Amino acid sequence: MATRVDPKLMLDLEKFGAHDARKCYQCGTCTAVCPHADELWSFPRKPIQTARLGFADRLDQSLEPWLCYYCGDCSERCPRGAEPGEMMMSLRRWLTSRYDITGLSRLFYRSGAAEVLAMVLVGLAAAGGFLAYGLLSGHRLGTYDGPHAFLPWHVIHRFDWSMAGVLTFFLAINSSRMWWWTTGSGPRVKVPLSAYFKKLPLIPLQFFTQSRYAACGRKRSYLVHLGLMLSYVTLFVLIMFFLHRMQSGPAIDWRVHGLGYLAGLGLLVTVIVSLRGRATQAAPLDRRSHESDWIFLVMLLLTALTGFTQHVLHRVGLDVAANVAYVVHLGFVVPLLVLEVPFGKWSHMVYRPLALYLAEVQREALAVRGVPARQPAELPSGIRTPIPSPAAAEPVTAPPAGLP
Ligand code: SF4
Numbered sequence: 001m002a003t004r005v006d007p008k009l010m011l012d013l014e015k016f017g018a019h020d021a022r023k024c025y026q027c028g029t030c031t032a033v034c035p036h037a038d039e040l041w042s043f044p045r046k047p048i049q050t051a052r053l054g055f056a057d058r059l060d061q062s063l064e065p066w067l068c069y070y071c072g073d074c075s076e077r078c079p080r081g082a083e084p085g086e087m088m089m090s091l092r093r094w095l096t097s098r099y100d101i102t103g104l105s106r107l108f109y110r111s112g113a114a115e116v117l118a119m120v121l122v123g124l125a126a127a128g129g130f131l132a133y134g135l136l137s138g139h140r141l142g143t144y145d146g147p148h149a150f151l152p153w154h155v156i157h158r159f160d161w162s163m164a165g166v167l168t169f170f171l172a173i174n175s176s177r178m179w180w181w182t183t184g185s186g187p188r189v190k191v192p193l194s195a196y197f198k199k200l201p202l203i204p205l206q207f208f209t210q211s212r213y214a215a216c217g218r219k220r221s222y223l224v225h226l227g228l229m230l231s232y233v234t235l236f237v238l239i240m241f242f243l244h245r246m247q248s249g250p251a252i253d254w255r256v257h258g259l260g261y262l263a264g265l266g267l268l269v270t271v272i273v274s275l276r277g278r279a280t281q282a283a284p285l286d287r288r289s290h291e292s293d294w295i296f297l298v299m300l301l302l303t304a305l306t307g308f309t310q311h312v313l314h315r316v317g318l319d320v321a322a323n324v325a326y327v328v329h330l331g332f333v334v335p336l337l338v339l340e341v342p343f344g345k346w347s348h349m350v351y352r353p354l355a356l357y358l359a360e361v362q363r364e365a366l367a368v369r370g371v372p373a374r375q376p377a378e379l380p381s382g383i384r385t386p387i388p389s390p391a392a393a394e395p396v397t398a399p400p401a402g403l404p
């Protein structure tokens with residue numbers, strides 16, 4: 001199949017955060033130091049070159065950006081300041097927008113203002129809708145729980161599950177596109193069905209443990225990332241399956257509220273630590289922050305804070321204030337879920353474990369067919385030039401003549 005060349009690809013990627021990748025002179029140092037690159041999955045040098053050549057469809061077929069955890073080792077060692085780690089992050093944003101059929105992801109990643117505006121509009125619509133429901137249904141603002149609550153749990157429950165259905169629909173479509181481009185259409189090797197089954201446990205394993213991230217050697221970043229994800233997932237499960245108990249009170253039901261406090265606290269602490277890291281730029285992965293990183297963390301913080309406020313106000317018997325806080329909370333949580341899960345940063349909760357799974361599925365398929373892992377004709381980027389293996393790549397300290 002002919003490779004389509006997009007001469008404006010690098011310009012486009014700059015909008016997604018890849019500001020320095022043009023400085024790369026392909027020395028291979030980044031690939032040599034990356035703890036996750038190997039002969040089959042060689043990065044970040046190769047995807048950078050693919051992008052510089054304008055091979056957009058080859059990037060569509062690549063899983064490499066998802067195999068990077070942005071430890072920053074490559075950026076620290078790059079002799080040209082090309083920020084390969086940031087390039088991998090930008091490629092993940094770009095790929096997210098390629099999988100998305102609506103175009104919203106592309107719009108939000110290229111314009112922080114558009115993302116904020118969408119958040120505000122969806123938030124106002126959600127808060128206004130719930131307020132109108134409470135007022136028009138004749139329920140009293142001073143009643144927080146029970147069948148006559150201002151916002152009864154069964155109404156919110158139905159709304160939550162409807163929203164989950166819509167989000168799952170979009171994520172399923174986007175994930176199928178990822179699968180088809182990278183694996184299903186067989187750009188590297190035709191995959192036998194047995195390989196899909198054999199590697200299936202990798203999805204929950206990587207989702208819940210992020211053990212690959214642990215291999216980066218950035219223990220603190222790993223723990224913060226894992227803590228944030230697990231806290232969020234715990235709250236998600238509590239809200240989706242135990243909302244009636246979460247909303248009950250004012251007595252504390254420790255069976256669910258205890259877990260909720262732990263997860264809520266975990267979310268608050270990890271979000272604050274992440275925001276502080278980005279503000280102080282102490283770790284390599286925090287030195288470059290895209291607008292979408294800030295928007296996501298601030299929305300998470302506001303969601304967690306308003307959730308806590310609503311809960312505490314109900315425990316102390318201030319039900320009018322608790323209901324007002326509940327409406328405000330829904331005004332943050334709805335846009336966070338509706339816009340971030342399928343179209344923004346939160347989507348990587350699905351894409352990354354899926355990509356890790358597909359990468360191992362392809363490795364298994366190559367092994368089954370007896371194809372050596374390092375075979376240029378099989379490499380998804382389609383670039384036939386030799387690719388330095390981590391062991392073979394030799395760091396270069398000065399740019400070749402003629403390069404900027
Ligand atoms: S280390 Fe070398 S190959 Fe990697 S981004 Fe920097 S200049 Fe490019």
Ligand code: SF4
Nearest residue numbers: 034068071072074085
């Ligand atoms: S940021 Fe870390 S994991 Fe990602 S490509 Fe660079 S060295 Fe590899």
